[in-house]
Amino acid sequence: MAAVDRPVMKPRPVYLNLFAIRMPLPAVVSILHRASGALMFAVGIPLVLCTLQRALASPESWAEMRQVFQSPLAKVITVVLAWAFIHHLFAGIRHVLMDVHVGVDLASARRSAAAALVLAIVVTLAIAVRLW
Helix, strand or coil: CCCCCCCCCCCCCCCCCCCCCCCCHHHHHHHHHHHHHHHHHHHHHHHHHHHHHHHHHCHHHHHHHHHHCCCHHHHHHHHHHHHHHHHHHHHHHHHHHHHCCCCCCHHHHHHHHHHHHHHHHHHHHHHHHHHC
């Protein structure tokens, strides 16, 4: 029977509301792992390379960069990028452990996801306190 000829049991949704779907914690950590990697790639690497270039250019340009990093906006960006790096690190360690079949059952996966999320937030808060 062709796909067109088959009767539809339930009407398909008109739209998919992603905010109404309750995702499990391991899925949220996995999505944040991808988002943090994209954030580091799109913003973090260019910022670090620009800072390094300015640091190596001259002492005056490095002093200008240090002045730029004293602004509150730059500190917020630094904290967000620090979170991205730390979360990506902890979630990456979690994914590597799961690749070697450590913690793949449901209870362990939930605990490791919660641990990665909480550790990333705690370490990021410690960095934010130190930065300000």
